[in-house]
Amino acid sequence: MNVLHMRLKTPDDLDKLRDDIRQKQEKDKSFLAVCGGTGCSSSGSEKVREVFQQYLNRHNLKKKTTLKFTGCLGLCERGPVVIIFPQGIFYQKVQESDVEEIIEKTFLKGEIIERLLYQDPVNGEKFIYADDIPFLKKQKRILLGNNWLMEPTSIEDYISLGGYQSVVKALTKMTPPEVIAEIKKARLRGRGGAGFPSGIKWQECYDAVSKQKYFICNADEGDPGAFMDRSLLEGNPHSVLEGLIIGGYATGASEGIIYVRSEYPTAVKNVKTAIAQAENLGLLGENILGTGFHFKISVSTGAGAFVSGETTALVAAVEGRLGEPRQKPPHLVERGLWGKPTVINNVETLANVPYIISYGAENFLRLGTEKSGGTKIFSLVGKVNNTGLVEVPLGMTLREIIFDIGGGIKNGKKFKAVQTGGPSGGCLPVSLLDSPTDFEKLNSAGSMMGSGGMIVMDEETCMVDIARYFLRFLEDESCGRCFSCREGISRMLEIVEDITRGKGSVEQLELLKELANVVKDSSLCGLGQTAANPVLATIRYFEDEYFAHILEKRCPAGVCRDLIRFSINEELCQGCDLCLKKCPGEAIRGEKRQPHTILGDKCTKCGICLETCKYNAVVKI
Amino acid sequence: MEERTRTDLENLKKPNGSSVVSLLQEVQEKYNYLPEEILREIAKERDIPLIDIYSVATFYKAFSLAPKGKHKIVTCSGTACHVRGSEKVAREISRVLGIEPGYTTKDGLYSLENVNCLGACALAPLVVVDGKYHGNVTPAKALELFKMYTVHEKEEKEEAGCRCATAKELAK
Numbered sequence: 001m002n003v004l005h006m007r008l009k010t011p012d013d014l015d016k017l018r019d020d021i022r023q024k025q026e027k028d029k030s031f032l033a034v035c036g037g038t039g040c041s042s043s044g045s046e047k048v049r050e051v052f053q054q055y056l057n058r059h060n061l062k063k064k065t066t067l068k069f070t071g072c073l074g075l076c077e078r079g080p081v082v083i084i085f086p087q088g089i090f091y092q093k094v095q096e097s098d099v100e101e102i103i104e105k106t107f108l109k110g111e112i113i114e115r116l117l118y119q120d121p122v123n124g125e126k127f128i129y130a131d132d133i134p135f136l137k138k139q140k141r142i143l144l145g146n147n148w149l150m151e152p153t154s155i156e157d158y159i160s161l162g163g164y165q166s167v168v169k170a171l172t173k174m175t176p177p178e179v180i181a182e183i184k185k186a187r188l189r190g191r192g193g194a195g196f197p198s199g200i201k202w203q204e205c206y207d208a209v210s211k212q213k214y215f216i217c218n219a220d221e222g223d224p225g226a227f228m229d230r231s232l233l234e235g236n237p238h239s240v241l242e243g244l245i246i247g248g249y250a251t252g253a254s255e256g257i258i259y260v261r262s263e264y265p266t267a268v269k270n271v272k273t274a275i276a277q278a279e280n281l282g283l284l285g286e287n288i289l290g291t292g293f294h295f296k297i298s299v300s301t302g303a304g305a306f307v308s309g310e311t312t313a314l315v316a317a318v319e320g321r322l323g324e325p326r327q328k329p330p331h332l333v334e335r336g337l338w339g340k341p342t343v344i345n346n347v348e349t350l351a352n353v354p355y356i357i358s359y360g361a362e363n364f365l366r367l368g369t370e371k372s373g374g375t376k377i378f379s380l381v382g383k384v385n386n387t388g389l390v391e392v393p394l395g396m397t398l399r400e401i402i403f404d405i406g407g408g409i410k411n412g413k414k415f416k417a418v419q420t421g422g423p424s425g426g427c428l429p430v431s432l433l434d435s436p437t438d439f440e441k442l443n444s445a446g447s448m449m450g451s452g453g454m455i456v457m458d459e460e461t462c463m464v465d466i467a468r469y470f471l472r473f474l475e476d477e478s479c480g481r482c483f484s485c486r487e488g489i490s491r492m493l494e495i496v497e498d499i500t501r502g503k504g505s506v507e508q509l510e511l512l513k514e515l516a517n518v519v520k521d522s523s524l525c526g527l528g529q530t531a532a533n534p535v536l537a538t539i540r541y542f543e544d545e546y547f548a549h550i551l552e553k554r555c556p557a558g559v560c561r562d563l564i565r566f567s568i569n570e571e572l573c574q575g576c577d578l579c580l581k582k583c584p585g586e587a588i589r590g591e592k593r594q595p596h597t598i599l600g601d602k603c604t605k606c607g608i609c610l611e612t613c614k615y616n617a618v619v620k621i
Numbered sequence: 622m623e624e625r626t627r628t629d630l631e632n633l634k635k636p637n638g639s640s641v642v643s644l645l646q647e648v649q650e651k652y653n654y655l656p657e658e659i660l661r662e663i664a665k666e667r668d669i670p671l672i673d674i675y676s677v678a679t680f681y682k683a684f685s686l687a688p689k690g691k692h693k694i695v696t697c698s699g700t701a702c703h704v705r706g707s708e709k710v711a712r713e714i715s716r717v718l719g720i721e722p723g724y725t726t727k728d729g730l731y732s733l734e735n736v737n738c739l740g741a742c743a744l745a746p747l748v749v750v751d752g753k754y755h756g757n758v759t760p761a762k763a764l765e766l767f768k769m770y771t772v773h774e775k776e777e778k779e780e781a782g783c784r785c786a787t788a789k790e791l792a793k
Contacts, residue, residue, distance in 0.1 A: 038741040042754035076743030224699035224738035262646070262683055264740060303642055304682030306737065320640015322680050379742055381701035387743035419700060453742075455700045469703050473737055479680075582761060584716065606713050606760045607706075 039076025071235015090130040091116035121385040166354035179250040186361035192346025205251040208341035213253040219260035223422030226453035229347035233267035237274035243350030306477035325525035369395035382456040413458040421450030424530030426537025462559035463542040470534035485528030488519035502553035570595035572617035579609035690732035699738030707746035
């Protein structure tokens, strides 16, 4: 059955197609899911898939099973990940050489291969089934859950999992105001940064009088340390299209545009494929499923500018102009793309819409907190054991996310802080670990939800260096339109750089705070208004580290280059010459079998000696 | 150049009314940078001041006004990469190549770029060479990686050299 040659004229046609697909898939209920997310791909999952395919072909097993190259499964650090269905057996770090054994033992005989099982980083317990692994068990994956059951660009898979049913429900059983009322009732808030209630945005656009309206999906994911939108678009593009169609129907827009970063080539490709498939089937375009609703979607690729994620700047970028923000009002519902009323929602926000429409606002609300419903996807990264994507109900505590799901801090180090909200957010200390992760609590703690980056930091992360890092990022990304943002960030950076070099003073610290508030108060867009957050939040919770740099000329975390030096412990050094050979600066001297020394003036502080020494003889002071 | 520019522009003009950004994206993709002559042509054809095109070309990160090297090395400095030591990695690569990010080596072999986030944060620190992602890179690993590429490059050169020699011999 080639669905690409069909055209669905009524909702019944879609039901029939779904039944047909399910009937066909019933026969091969067992399947092998090889994760094709960015993380696993980088670790070689594409090769693993090829070897699987070859093996299945060679041994005539094609009829017995289906091989699916899926979207991101979440546990990126343990990639390549393979799951064997229907049991749901989870194998991690699978290599090409493991393929034969997996098929012969596990797939054909049901035997478990111990060495490929997930092992808990803390207590060493091994798990066989994906559902039992604490990393996955504690999550609530309403958006990511389907990723491992389908090929991202298979519309058959998506339809068989219930795809496009919410479009049918909205288009045939609900009026636009009813759809908007449901979104409002679900208290869905924007997942892209500011957390604005989506229902209100939709309502304003619905109320605006215009023949032409636009609905833009913001996929210009730019927050450093965040990759949720990428994984959604790459792994389940149809869910985003479905949300966009419903958004268009509710607001009266007839055109949708997905503005996606060109740095995400697979996302661009998968979305374009998904659009073509939906158009062919009649789920997009003229008179969708015979309901009389017309909607088309196009893709626009960004050329890379962080500030273009701001809504007014994004509109300018889609129009092909300089992606700079402008003064608001007029708001986008009054004057948006090509001067017409426009709504912009982020990828994850839109992916939530099909769930709300299908299962109702009440079920959605049950997942979240009192003020905002649903789940949130976080990219849990940094110094945590299980890095990857996690989807949890809003309101889960940071401790649960970092320690229960994330498996705690890498290498048994101590937790120091977690950074949320990207360059607009802040770093939260240990004392806030038990506070719930929701929009309000994060804001009152001096950070924000942002798009969902959650970067875990341990005792070896310097908080002054983190402030410097974000200021440098913002200096680079500021469009330069507002004086306060352009110059203020540069001046703040100069001060913080002085501090990291041990050249700062207490007076400078005061000036820094003052500057931070000026930049915050007098910039036009979100970038400038929140630019001071990383500085203010690190001073608020980690002032002692600033003082250690200023008064003692010491970097407690051992990060700031000018305040550290490397040395060799003569008692531990075996004179093996390994560091001497590896040192790119030729800064290590010593006879073989004799303790070596590091020449301070030649040392570039790259740390390669520390990395290569097998006897722990190299120390950082 | 003149001729090539004209045909290119004919092609580029096709998608009706495509914006300056998408025009430049196409040019960038085709040449790996934005040649000055073409920018001048676009300005003339579209009747836009060159300065406006220049401002778009320098605003977006995807555009480059200078030719790129044969191999493109990208170091990521997203937050996740940063806390796992990407700065040390970037510095080491920069030192080995003898160029700062944004530049190309004199032999035209390597271009170095530093970007703010590549969106594969779970594998931090990340280095991308010619589109291939390398995760969990340390300064020492970066050096190994670099060696691998230089060896490969040398082999290719030698191979090309051999072919030339045979061709010459044949010509004799």
